[in-house]
Amino acid sequence: MDVNLPQLPFPLRAYGPDGNWSHEDGVLTGWAGPRQDRFVPPTGEALDSATDAPRLLGAPEGDFQLIARVTVGFSAAFDAGVLYVHTGERNWAKLCLEYSPDVPTVCTVVTRGHSDDANSFTVDGSSVWLRVSRTGRAFAFHASLDGEHWTFVRLFTLDAEKETGAALVGFMTQSPMGEGCVVTYDHIDFRPNWPQDLRDGS
Numbered sequence: 001m002d003v004n005l006p007q008l009p010f011p012l013r014a015y016g017p018d019g020n021w022s023h024e025d026g027v028l029t030g031w032a033g034p035r036q037d038r039f040v041p042p043t044g045e046a047l048d049s050a051t052d053a054p055r056l057l058g059a060p061e062g063d064f065q066l067i068a069r070v071t072v073g074f075s076a077a078f079d080a081g082v083l084y085v086h087t088g089e090r091n092w093a094k095l096c097l098e099y100s101p102d103v104p105t106v107c108t109v110v111t112r113g114h115s116d117d118a119n120s121f122t123v124d125g126s127s128v129w130l131r132v133s134r135t136g137r138a139f140a141f142h143a144s145l146d147g148e149h150w151t152f153v154r155l156f157t158l159d160a161e162k163e164t165g166a167a168l169v170g171f172m173t174q175s176p177m178g179e180g181c182v183v184t185y186d187h188i189d190f191r192p193n194w195p196q197d198l199r200d201g202s
Contacts, residue, residue, distance in 0.1 A: 003028075003056060007188040008066075010058040012170055019054025019173055028068075028185040030054055030173045037078070037176035038094070042114040055084055057170035063135045065191040066169055069147060070097045071127040076178025077101035081185070083132045084172040085139055087158040094172065095141040095153065097128045104128075106143040108154045120153045129187070132169060135194035142198075147187060149201045 003012045003021055005028065014021060016038075019030040036053040060066070070081035080098035094109040106120040106128060120143065129144040137157045142150040158167070173183045195202060 005188060008058065008060075008190050009192075010060050012056045012058040015055040015057055016052040017054050019056065021054070021056050026186055026188070028056075028171060028188065029182065030056065030171060030185075031182050032079070032173035032175040032180050034179045035176060036180070037174045038084075038092070038172065039109065039117075039176070040090075040111055040113070040115045042116060044114065051176075053172055053174040055086075055170060055172045057084065057086060057168040059166040059168055060134075060190070061166075062192060063133075063194045064169075065131055065133045065189075065193065065195065067129065067131045067147075067187070067189040067191070068171070068185040069127055069129045069187040071184045071186075072097055072099070072104070073182040074099045074104065074126055075181055076175060078174070078176045079178055079181040080107075080174045081183035082172035082174060083130045083141075084170055085132060085134075085158065086168040091158045093139065093141075093156065093158060095130050095132055095143070096174075097123060097126075097130065106130075106153060108141055110154070110156050110158070112158070118154070121151065133195055134167065134169070140195065140198055142195075150195075151201075152199045155198060
């Protein structure tokens, strides 16, 4: 299923399990099913197959910022709404508003073969603004309580695998321990540039 959002200059395509994606009145909605996640445990000795979750992704060109306010219908530990970056089957990253495990938290996962996992700060409520930016091979994650002042969360690189070509970016839902959850994304915005300063709140 392909989705065209008027806020984005590139089409989106659904990947993974069915997320029942819909877009109406500026709000994108996706559903995660029971025990759906995308994570490769770092404690595993072998590169077991990554679990999967609904994703809606596209391929912007050049530098960019993708912004959305994410609202999660939390019901179980690690339910999350995600901005997601993908450069290959073993190279991808998540910026999440996650029930981690019983408090809404901004957290990140970067996967290079195996996944890491890091919490940033807790959120009072079920909504937060998330932003993923790219310049060249570098990606930056930011989060905001009001959509105006941004907190720097992470800076990293992802190597592109030969078979994938351009990086994919977009939206993901997950419910690793639960029976599923709904996530909405509004105030979606796309800017064709890298932030001027990653740490000054802009």
